[in-house]
Amino acid sequence: MEKLLDPILRQPLSDALYVQLKGKIIDGELKPGDRLPSERVLSEESGVNRGAVREAIKRLQQAGLVVVKQGGKHEVLDYRQQGSLELLPSLLINSKGMVDPKVVRNIMGMRSALAPEIAAEAARLGGPALADKLDPVLCVMEGSLHDLAALQVGAMHFWQTLAIASDNIAYQLAFNSMRRTYHKAWDKLTYVMAREFQDLDNLRAIAAAVGRSDPDAARVAARAHVELGRQALDAVFSAV
Structure with missing residues (x-):
């Protein structure tokens, strides 16, 4: 029978095993309803100890990728229904190292909704101290x-x-997830989103709104700012 896993050569072992198994679930090699091999088999195939295997499986459970069924077997879940934001970076770049345009658009849609509210809430609470x-x-x-x-x-x-x-x-945890995802494609986005990075007018408007505790103005400026990046990415993917 063909092996499921490649030998793991780098530390930490549990992280490396988690990444391999997560990738196989996201890529569809392991489908919802499939059972993971036993801890013994996973240990033998990957060359890591049973403790590292258990730790990797625990992380898969926390990410909403597997669940323990009766008899102690681990069953693969549908990550679209059970997964967490932790998966976003893995979904952005596929197993071939390519950026997934659909995931990028999804993330930008989430960002467009979230950024104005972050700015508004910061303006409501921050005032001159935050503006400084x-x-x-x-x-x-x-x-x-x-x-x-x-x-x-x-x-x-x-x-x-x-x-x-x-x-x-x-907001903070969602931002952290988007930031980690963004870093996966950091270099690819530098020139694509240039107009947004150069849009200091709206950033100044946000800072000014923060200084006078005006959440509505902060929300408007933030929405206009992130829209520049969304439009730029849409234009790139439409052209492709």
Whole structure:
């Protein structure tokens, strides 16, 4: 019988095994309703100890990819119904190393809905103290208008500051998941989203709205800002 797994050569072993099994579930090699091989078989095929196997399976359960059935067997779940945001980075880049356009559009849709609300909540709670934290970020970005990579870093810092200031754990965790996903395609997005990174007018408008505790103005400026990135990505994928 053909082996399910490749030998694992790098540490940490449980992480490497988790990545292999997660990939096979997401790619459809292991389908909903399939049973995972026993811990003994997984250990023998991958060359890792049983403790690492158990840890990897535990992570699959936490991600909503498998469930323990009667008799201790682990059954593959439909990640579209049971999975968590942890899976987004794995879905963005497929097993062939290619970006999935549909997933990108889905993420940008989520971002378009979430970013204005993060900005609005940060404005409601932040006030001048938060604006003072945003101003140095904008100053650095203003001095880097022709350096897209620097603008990209600055934009991420700007939004991370707002997410933290929103004091909304749901927003913060969703932002963290999108950030990890974004980093998977960081270099590919630098030039595609240039117009958004260079859009300091709306970022300044957000900072100003934060300073005067105006959530409605912050929401409007944030929506206009992230729309530039969404339109740019739509144009690229439409052309392809």
